[in-house]
Amino acid sequence: MIKDNQTFFNRLHIVLDCIVTAFAYICAWFGRMVVFPPVNQGVLPMKTYFFALYFIVPGYLAIYATLNLYKPKRMTSWLREVADIIRANVVGGMIFLVVLYLIKQPNFSRSLIFFFALMNVLLMALYRFLVRRTLSYIRKKGHNSKQVVIVGYSRACEQYIDRILVNPQWGYEIRGILDDEVPAGTYYKGIQVLGRIDNLEVVLPQNKLDEIAIALPLKNYSRLEEIVGICEKSGVHTKFIPDYNAVIPSRPYTEDLSGLPVINIRRVPLTSTFNWYIKRAVDIVGSLVAIIIFSPIMIISAIVIKSKGDGPVFFVQERVGLHNKPFKMYKFRTMVEQKPEEEEKEWTTKNDPRVTGYGKFLRKTSIDETPQFFNILKGDMSLIGPRPERPQFVEQFKEEIPRYMIKHQVRPGLTGWAQVHGYRGDTSIRKRIEYDIYYIENWTIWLDVEIILLTFLKGFVNKNAY
Numbered sequence: 001m002i003k004d005n006q007t008f009f010n011r012l013h014i015v016l017d018c019i020v021t022a023f024a025y026i027c028a029w030f031g032r033m034v035v036f037p038p039v040n041q042g043v044l045p046m047k048t049y050f051f052a053l054y055f056i057v058p059g060y061l062a063i064y065a066t067l068n069l070y071k072p073k074r075m076t077s078w079l080r081e082v083a084d085i086i087r088a089n090v091v092g093g094m095i096f097l098v099v100l101y102l103i104k105q106p107n108f109s110r111s112l113i114f115f116f117a118l119m120n121v122l123l124m125a126l127y128r129f130l131v132r133r134t135l136s137y138i139r140k141k142g143h144n145s146k147q148v149v150i151v152g153y154s155r156a157c158e159q160y161i162d163r164i165l166v167n168p169q170w171g172y173e174i175r176g177i178l179d180d181e182v183p184a185g186t187y188y189k190g191i192q193v194l195g196r197i198d199n200l201e202v203v204l205p206q207n208k209l210d211e212i213a214i215a216l217p218l219k220n221y222s223r224l225e226e227i228v229g230i231c232e233k234s235g236v237h238t239k240f241i242p243d244y245n246a247v248i249p250s251r252p253y254t255e256d257l258s259g260l261p262v263i264n265i266r267r268v269p270l271t272s273t274f275n276w277y278i279k280r281a282v283d284i285v286g287s288l289v290a291i292i293i294f295s296p297i298m299i300i301s302a303i304v305i306k307s308k309g310d311g312p313v314f315f316v317q318e319r320v321g322l323h324n325k326p327f328k329m330y331k332f333r334t335m336v337e338q339k340p341e342e343e344e345k346e347w348t349t350k351n352d353p354r355v356t357g358y359g360k361f362l363r364k365t366s367i368d369e370t371p372q373f374f375n376i377l378k379g380d381m382s383l384i385g386p387r388p389e390r391p392q393f394v395e396q397f398k399e400e401i402p403r404y405m406i407k408h409q410v411r412p413g414l415t416g417w418a419q420v421h422g423y424r425g426d427t428s429i430r431k432r433i434e435y436d437i438y439y440i441e442n443w444t445i446w447l448d449v450e451i452i453l454l455t456f457l458k459g460f461v462n463k464n465a466y
Helices: 002-035 046-051 053-066 078-102 110-140 155-165 197-206 218-234 273-308 340-344 357-365 372-378 391-400 404-409 429-441 445-457
Strands: 146-151 172-178 191-195 211-214 237-240 253-257 260-264 314-320 326-332 382-384 413-415
Touching: 002 046, 002 053, 002 110, 046 053, 053 078, 078 110, 146 155, 146 197, 155 172, 172 197, 191 197, 197 218, 211 218, 218 237, 273 326, 273 357, 273 372, 273 382, 273 445, 314 391, 326 372, 372 413, 382 445, 391 404, 404 429, 413 445
Parallel strands: 146 172, 146 211, 172 191, 211 237, 382 413
Antiparallel strands: 253 260, 314 326
């Protein structure tokens, strides 16, 4: 039944996409040609514009299929689907323009194409949202559900059950678990262990199952090939839930090595040469612009610090950067001059007597960090990235905090994803690392832009700076 339903919904999606795409195009034509008619330019007849629909509708359906917009979306967010819709319309618009150029049609309204893309994104996102809400309601009522049996009792099995139970809108119904070591009759959150894994060959023919979820513990992976063979022989869709989620991220980066699949433990977009050059170019231009803009503030700060006689204007401290290499990081002096071993032994605390009066102002406003634009220009740092730490604290944290050293796979930054979420100064190192790892695994140039905007919007005042 579920397979029949899925086929029906896919066909319904295609029909609705045809209607919505055609309607969006008609609305765009009406808005451009009737509401805001073009002036002083050649106008094609209405028949020509509507003749284009014979190519637009099937063309867009092909693009939607290519971008997986017809795959089941039980566990894919609506925002992800909207992103795919936007991408499809950008691609469609570019193809549209290229075709017009190739057939030498200069009078076809280019602004109509823009209006069509905008209208199509809005209408497509709206109707697919309504479809999602409807299906979610149906599934919560127990209809259109997928019947699943889990093979293997492990941490991955429990995590899978946890997520299914708190998301009834996905429409999964777990019939039970098969395992060789956990006794039959054992329950986990209402889900019963039915028997041994060998019972799979009996369970498959007797139960109308839609999916088998293999969640074997690591020590039983020797049986994986055998179990997959049994499941595929029955024709039931099979999925594999690895029992090493603590090691491999939720979105692993895979490579094809001449037919051999290779899973990278962590995806780091900035290991791409193209991404590296893009980010470095932004760092060079950004740091030069920042040095010019902040030069009056830096000059005034240098004069004030020098006049106070608290020590050298610049405080140079060793930090750990890209690939665990140490570098000298520059800051304006905010403390009275001390012996190097005294300066390095601890963090600054609230009401720290070592901090000067003007130093408190520099720290609160983050002006003390502005000399790091020169570190960025040199290549020691980046505008955006995890904040660098002193060597002795790196040695301490790498033993205390799991995955701490991952932050050194990219250049440290002046500001970062953790900082714009409030994790600056004397705050949780563990939470900071969580945000740093998210940034490392999900880097895009647009994420950098977002962090820069958030840095300006939230201001440079550091409430946790002492």
